Structures are given as structure tokens and as C-alpha cells.
Amino acid sequence: MRPQFVAHAPVEENSSAAGALKNEFPLFGERPELIYLDNAATAQKPLSVLDAERDFYLKSCANVHRAIHSIGEEATARYEQARRRLARFIGARPVETVFTHGTTESINLVARTYGETLGPGDEIILSVMEHHANMVPWQQLAERRGVALKFIPVSEEGELDMAEYGRLLGPKTRLVAVTMISNVLGTINPVEKIVGAAHAAGVPVLLDAAQAAPSMPLDVKALGADFLAFSGHKMYGPFGIGILYGTERMLDALPPFMGGGDMISEVRLEGFSANELPYKFEAGTPPISQAVGLEAAADWLSSVGLDALGEYESALAQRFMEGIKGIPGIRILGSAARRAGIVAFTLEGAHAHDVAAYLDRFHIAVRAGHHCAHPLARRYGIVSSARASFGTYNTCEDVDTAIRVLSRAGEAL
Numbered sequence: 001m002r003p004q005f006v007a008h009a010p011v012e013e014n015s016s017a018a019g020a021l022k023n024e025f026p027l028f029g030e031r032p033e034l035i036y037l038d039n040a041a042t043a044q045k046p047l048s049v050l051d052a053e054r055d056f057y058l059k060s061c062a063n064v065h066r067a068i069h070s071i072g073e074e075a076t077a078r079y080e081q082a083r084r085r086l087a088r089f090i091g092a093r094p095v096e097t098v099f100t101h102g103t104t105e106s107i108n109l110v111a112r113t114y115g116e117t118l119g120p121g122d123e124i125i126l127s128v129m130e131h132h133a134n135m136v137p138w139q140q141l142a143e144r145r146g147v148a149l150k151f152i153p154v155s156e157e158g159e160l161d162m163a164e165y166g167r168l169l170g171p172k173t174r175l176v177a178v179t180m181i182s183n184v185l186g187t188i189n190p191v192e193k194i195v196g197a198a199h200a201a202g203v204p205v206l207l208d209a210a211q212a213a214p215s216m217p218l219d220v221k222a223l224g225a226d227f228l229a230f231s232g233h234k235m236y237g238p239f240g241i242g243i244l245y246g247t248e249r250m251l252d253a254l255p256p257f258m259g260g261g262d263m264i265s266e267v268r269l270e271g272f273s274a275n276e277l278p279y280k281f282e283a284g285t286p287p288i289s290q291a292v293g294l295e296a297a298a299d300w301l302s303s304v305g306l307d308a309l310g311e312y313e314s315a316l317a318q319r320f321m322e323g324i325k326g327i328p329g330i331r332i333l334g335s336a337a338r339r340a341g342i343v344a345f346t347l348e349g350a351h352a353h354d355v356a357a358y359l360d361r362f363h364i365a366v367r368a369g370h371h372c373a374h375p376l377a378r379r380y381g382i383v384s385s386a387r388a389s390f391g392t393y394n395t396c397e398d399v400d401t402a403i404r405v406l407s408r409a410g411e412a413l
């Protein structure tokens with residue numbers, strides 16, 4: 001029986017669970033000294049995920065769909081089983097659960113299909129804290145179709161200006177696309193309010209769940225999402241796979257995204273007929289072994305107490321912030337009331353890259369840069385920051401070591 005995170009338990013208690021879970025990640029066996037605090041960029045993979053992919057290659061490797069031979073049927077069954085598991089993971093039905101290559105492709109898919117139905121006079125609402133993946137596809141659409149983009153401002157505390165959001169929502173709004181959790185500030189956005197206001201105005205909502213999927217249970221129906229996107233690799237699964245959820249009504253009304261095999265039901269020289277959902281959006285050979293690995297990641301996350309995991313990661317972030325806020329020259333970005341396990345900070349007089357390189361000398365991995373959110377960095381008047389982000393295997397000791405090393409960085413740099 002694997003250790004589990006427990007809601008409302010003391011952080012030290014959950015920290016022992018995290019320490020025990022670390023043993024399931026072979027990479028930490030290879031690198032016992034590593035303190036990995038870059039989980040918002042990608043998470044390490046438990047053995048069960050690696051085994052699931054390997055098992056597929058060893059025993060059932062074949063292309064999916066249209067296969068008459070039994071190994072092809074078996075591969076198809078494994079792939080569709082993975083889809084059913086991922087659908088259940090987010091409270092969706094399999095027809096609404098499209099395999100993509102990640103959050104970026106999922107959002108581009110919506111921009112290239114739903115987006116193409118829009119034109120001059122139509123507006124899309126985003127926020128200033130969006131990852132480039134939820135900004136650039138809409139900017140490209142704005143260039144192609146003359147759609148106007150409106151941005152919900154972010155306060156100094158790192159929270160969305162909900163009053164301004166209310167003013168931006170209007171009869172011209174065709175979509176609201178926002179992140180559930182900021183990958184820089186860690187802010188957990190008030191999704192219920194955002195969706196509620198949009199739906200009251202008859203506007204569909206796309207939720208970027210790239211940071212949410214690894215740290216909280218998702219229920220697309222309870223969230224009221226019309227579209228929801230996330231990546232496998234940030235939720236302890238393989239690279240090269242992600243999910244786009246869309247309501248059947250929405251997806252049915254959209255044209256296919258890419259053209260190729262699998263997304264058609266029939267091709268003539270004059271044209272094609274699109275396949276049914278969800279295959280209409282899965283052109284070409286899909287990421288099959290990755291789907292099998294992602295299924296194992298969903299199983300793994302569900303088995304460690306996903307409802308309490310986010311709370312534990314937030315507690316680690318709080319501990320980290322408490323520990324570093326007194327260090328001379330440290331500035332923590334944002335102070336949102338609801339914060340996930342992500343903390344971005346700057347150190348006066350030092351470039352964020354030098355801070356990260358200094359921590360790396362002590363085997364502490366943090367990210368430094370703009371974190372794929374240039375406009376947000378500009379909002380805070382900085383070019384870069386360092387970011388520590390916590391995951392299932394991070395312990396209180398990891399956090400305390402990072403604080404200790406960071407407290408000496410100022411003199412060293």
C-alpha cells in the first residue's frame with residue numbers, strides 16, 4: 001500500500017509520505033543528491049508510468065484502429081482503455097476526450113477551429129498572467145481574422161481583477177480563455193466565478209489546466225468548462241501527450257483541425273467526410289504508448305490522495321516563502337490568498353540565471369527566466385525571475401535546504 005497525502009494533516013506528516021513516494025521515482029535513485037524544484041516545467045516519472053510504456057512496447061506494439069490482426073486490436077484496446085481512464089480522471093465522457101500532444105496543441109486546436117468561426121467585431125478575453133501557449137495562438141488568430149483580444153489585469157498581489165473582468169465581458173465576447181493556476185505566481189484563480197459570469201453572458205470558457213492537473217482533482221462538469229487542456233508530462237506522465245476536453249456539443253460543431261489518417265470516415269478525390277468524435281481531431285498515428293503511460297500516471301496520482309496533494313504543495317510553498325522573505329534583497333512575486341506550490345522570486349543585484357546556477361551547485365534545480373509569460377514579467381517590471389515549484393516527492397527537508405542555500409546566495413554572487 002502506497003503512502004497517501006492526508007488533508008489537513010501537519011505538513012511534516014505529509015512530508016514523510018512524500019519522502020517515501022520519492023522511492024518510486026528511479027531518477028532519484030540515480031541522483032540521490034538532487035533536490036528537484038522545477039515541477040512546473042515538467043515532473044519526474046514514477047516507475048509505474050515507465051513500466052506501462054515499456055510493457056506496451058514489449059507486448060502490444062502495433063498501430064491503432066483499422067487493424068484486423070489481433071496485436072493491432074490489442075493496441076487499439078489499450079489506447080481506448082487509456083482514453084476511458086483519462087476521461088474518468090476529469091469527469092468527462094470518452095467522446096469528449098481528445099488525445100493531443102500537449103496543452104499547447106490542445107489550445108492551438110481550439111484557436112484553429114472554434115477561432116476560425118470568429119472575425120472582426122468579435123472579442124476574446126484572456127488574462128495578463130497567461131502562459132504563451134494560451135496567448136500566442138490567440139494573437140495569431142487576431143492577425144488572421146481581426147478578432148480583438150482583451151486582457152484581465154493582474155493586481156500586485158498576483159490576482160485577477162475580477163471587477164475589470166466583469167466590465168470586459170460583453171455582447172461581443174466569444175470566448176474566455178484563462179489558466180486555472182498561474183505557472184509563475186502560483187495563483188489559484190477563482191474559476192467558478194470566471195465560468196459563472198461567462199456563462200451568464202452566454203460565453204464559452206477554455207480552461208488551461210496544465211498546472212492544475214497534477215495538483216487537484218478535476219471535474220469538467222463541476223467546473224462548467226467548455227474546453228479544458230492539459231499535458232501529460234507535468235502530471236508525472238510521458239512527454240508528447242496531452243488532452244483536450246470539449247463538450248460534445250462544442251466539438252461536434254467544429255471542423256477538423258489537422259488532416260490525415262484517422263480523422264476521416266471516407267476520402268474521395270473530390271474531398272473527405274470527417275470521422276466521428278473524438279477521432280475527428282486525432283489526425284495521423286496518435287501517441288499510443290504515451291497514452292498508456294498517461295493512464296498509469298492518472299492511476300498513480302489518484303492513488304496518492306490527489307485532493308490533499310495540492311494542499312501539501314501549497315504548504316511547502318508557504319514554508320519556502322516564510323523562510324526566504326527575510327533574506328536581504330529577496331522579492332517574492334505575488335501574495336495571492338489561494339496559492340499552489342509555485343513561488344517566483346528575484347534577488348536584488350543578481351540575475352535570476354545566476355541565482356539558479358548558484359543553487360545548482362548544491363544540486364537544487366529551479367527554473368530561471370520569463371517562464372513563458374513575458375507579459376506577466378513586464379507587469380512586474382522585471383525581465384526574469386527564479387521559480388521554485390513543488391511536487392509529490394518534495395519534502396520539508398528539500399525546502400529547508402533550498403532556504404539555507406539561498407540565504408547565502410546574496411554574498412556569494
Ligand SMILES: *Cc1c(COP(=O)(O)O)cnc(C)c1O
Pocket residue numbers: 040041102103104105131133134179181182183208210211231234
Ligand atoms: C506548461 C504550461 C503550458 C504549456 O504546456 P506544454 O506541455 O508545453 O504544451 C501551458 N499553460 C501553462 C499554465 C503551463 O504551465
